[in-house]
Amino acid sequence: MLQKSSQFMREANLIGGEWVQADSGATIDVINPATGLKIGTVPKSGKAETRRAIEAAAEAFASFCKTTALERSKMLRKLHDALMDNQDALAELLTLEQGKSLTEAKGEIASSAAYVLWFAEEARRAYGDVVPSPWGDRRILVTREPVGVIAAITPWNFPSSMLSRKIGPAIAAGCTAVVKPASQTPYSGLAWGALCEEVGIPKGVVNIVTGSAGEIGDEICANPLVKKITFTGSTEVGKLLIGKSASTVKKVSMELGGNAPFLVFDDADIDRAVEGAVVAKYRNSGQTCVCTNRFFVQAGVYDRFVEKLADASAKLKIGPGLDEGVQQGPLIDDKAVEKVEEFIADASEKGGKVVTGGKRHELGGTFFEPTVIAEAKPEMRFMKEEIFGPVAPVFRFETEEEAVALANDTEFGLACYFYSSDLGRVFRVTEGLKYGMVGVNEGLITTPEAPFGGLKESGLGREGGHQGIEDYLDTKYVCIGGLGL
Ligand code: ADP
16 A cells, blocks of 8 residues: 555655755654554754745745746646546555545645635736826835745645645745644644645755754744744644744734534524534544534434434444445544543543443544544533534523524634524524624535634634635735826
């Protein structure tokens, strides 16, 4: 399997077009979560390598910023085609290091390609303004220019598509990039380097460094050549990066944690809600920031919903992601499994009822049974904390006001979902939910055409939509005087 995937597997940093090791020669092992076996290594780089990557990006920027929007659009189209032409090989590599099912991995590569295509189109629409001038002999232009070198730090749960939302708009805008993928899943990140090379994106436009998160992050934050940081990961690390980058006043966009509520009202189509619930809960084994963390179900349909969700959960096929028909792979590591067990123990102590699942899967390793917990209560830990695993706590509620208040009772505000067939309620609840994204009668809503992002401590900025390129562009006001008109 590795042989098939290895076409895009790189075990080196990409700096200024050269594949290089860490200065010290130190490496990090990359483990297949389905087997616990080592796949290979990547460089354990630190500040010095990061600095060189930033300098290479700055050097490349001098000429890349002069390319036309049409030229960059064409580069991105080629990148899109390369992703889709190699969808299977890239998906296998992704599954190998991340664990998700091959079907989901193929979906993720397709999603990466879709974002790249979207930004290929947006590249040509980074319009400025010609503003009516208050002076007869002067004219006012507002132009958009690339911000310069951007740095992207990405997590392990979507090691390919999280980069597409950052590399795509960066290239579209004319920026150059330094990328740090997560150490658990670096190969899908490094594969972007191989793909960029293959389609002829100029050397130094995309640089990739793997290694010590703290050292790489510190250099990125402190280096004045970096004009913008785009980060996807935990709220904890996001806050750290915002704080550290204050010293050089960088632009920041942050896709941080979520605590998605999923509301089911008495008037909902229950079968549709269960279908949406399975996707919104168990995608990537529950390891996404938009995965449902808390189900709130109205009393009249509570028992029916719990029973149907438990049935659907128990039917999911668990196994190594590369196996045929598997729907849920392993969790990323032991720590993730322990955390899930802690949530279940906490809920059980406080009166929660495990309806299905509740323990490690018989396959061993980090496989875990899809779990439904009925009689969830606000005092349980998952009311406030992100589970990031295949556990579905179901809370009971009586009134719409109560449901909206419970849903909003969190410092997070990324995605939320609700099911109702009452049009008035659809608008009331949509307007009442303090979230950046709302799925109404839908459990899977991410698409490049729409702005992805959160409110409150879930982050800053948007990825995708026409908004997705904004953070990669500076606005310049130009006043042209002395025209003698
Ligand atoms: P997760 O819990 O999903 O692993 P993290 O926020 O810990 O989320 O990790 C997301 C990304 O941030 C990863 O690439 C990780 O290596 C990186 N990271 C972790 N700590 C730091 C740090 N102190 N500075 C910069 N990046 C960091």
